[in-house]
Amino acid sequence: MILDNFKLEQPISYKYLINSIRKNKTSHAYIIECNGYTKGYDFSIAFIKFLLCPNHYTNLTNCNNCYQCKIIDNHNFLELKIIEANGQWIKKEQLSELQKDFTRKAVIGGQKIYLIKDAEKMNQAAANSILKFLEEPSPGIIAILLTQNINQLMDTIISRCQIIHLEKDSNNEDKKKKIAGFIFNSQNEINEFLENDAEFFIEFIMEYINYFEKNKYRTIILKNKKYLEIFDDRKKMTIGLQIMILLYQDILNYILDKKLEYFDNIDIIKNISLNNNIDTISSKIKIIYSVIENINYNVNLNLVLDKLIIKMGDVKSVQNSWN
Numbered sequence: 545m546i547l548d549n550f551k552l553e554q555p556i557s558y559k560y561l562i563n564s565i566r567k568n569k570t571s572h573a574y575i576i577e578c579n580g581y582t583k584g585y586d587f588s589i590a591f592i593k594f595l596l597c598p599n600h601y602t603n604l605t606n607c608n609n610c611y612q613c614k615i616i617d618n619h620n621f622l623e624l625k626i627i628e629a630n631g632q633w634i635k636k637e638q639l640s641e642l643q644k645d646f647t648r649k650a651v652i653g654g655q656k657i658y659l660i661k662d663a664e665k666m667n668q669a670a671a672n673s674i675l676k677f678l679e680e681p682s683p684g685i686i687a688i689l690l691t692q693n694i695n696q697l698m699d700t701i702i703s704r705c706q707i708i709h710l711e712k713d714s715n716n717e718d719k720k721k722k723i724a725g726f727i728f729n730s731q732n733e734i735n736e737f738l739e740n741d742a743e744f745f746i747e748f749i750m751e752y753i754n755y756f757e758k759n760k761y762r763t764i765i766l767k768n769k770k771y772l773e774i775f776d777d778r779k780k781m782t783i784g785l786q787i788m789i790l791l792y793q794d795i796l797n798y799i800l801d802k803k804l805e806y807f808d809n810i811d812i813i814k815n816i817s818l819n820n821n822i823d824t825i826s827s828k829i830k831i832i833y834s835v836i837e838n839i840n841y842n843v844n845l846n847l848v849l850d851k852l853i854i855k856m857g858d859v860k861s862v863q864n865s866w867n
């Protein structure tokens with residue numbers, strides 16, 4: 545795992561850490577708060593690799609290939625110590641030995657890092673010992689405290705660390721709920737949608753837009769019939785269009801290096817993003833909105849859908865002429 549793997553899942557922390565390294569403003573102590581994020585440990589190791597990899601200042605991505613990166617992956621890097629609870633607690637002895645060792649070696653130079661897993665498990669004595677270390681940091685030593693919940697750490701420790709809040713994983717179900725919440729107002733309607741149509745509708749719209757982005761106007765001939773069989777009245781048609789808006793919203797998120805809010809299928813989103821930029825996506829979203837607004841005044845849904853594809857197809861050709 546390298547830090548770039550977390551670009552989409554943890555965009556804020558990712559950007560913050562990359563920038564701090566770029567500006568050469570790393571801290572001597574970090575608290576990484578997981579908030580239920582399941583890959584906090586992997587994230588920490590990726591960050592450590594980024595800190596130590598000799599190539600990060602030049603290309604700002606992990607090579608993941610150099611000697612340094614490899615020995616960290618293989619747990620052979622002697623200057624990285626990982627401390628975890630021995631039984632229920634992390635005890636003072638576990639820390640004081642490490643600190644002595646590190647302080648001695650730090651004189652020689654090179655960066656040393658210690659990572660405390662489940663830092664909330666430090667007993668009082670251990671916490672005090674860490675606090676002392678944070679109060680008088682030694683050059684070249686970086687402390688990383690990984691915790692599920694920062695509120696279980698002492699305020700005096702918190703105030704001496706740079707804090708990285710990771711965002712909770714949002715799973716597929718959460719994403720579907722978000723889509724439903726965008727479309728419907730009442731909880732009953734949301735539940736009914738989630739139980740019945742959500743999965744099928746969402747999948748169909750993904751496939752439909754993916755097809756449109758590749759084949760443009762051919763969509764009218766080859767996909768619209770199917771579309772109208774599924775979304776066969778004004779209400780359903782509107783639902784389909786709303787899902788479309790959220791899909792483009794997520795493609796925009798992808799382009800802006802933000803977290804995907806509604807969809808999981810990263811390959812499709814990535815592919816579509818290659819044909820688009822911020823302008824084309826906002827134009828398409830506007831077109832879809834105007835179709836939704838006018839849907840009740842149109843007698844022929846078939847025509848509405850054809851027009852949508854023609855208008856959105858035109859957006860793409862405008863973008864191509866810029867390139």
Ligand SMILES: [Zn+2]
Nearest residue numbers: 597608610613
């Ligand atoms: Zn490297």
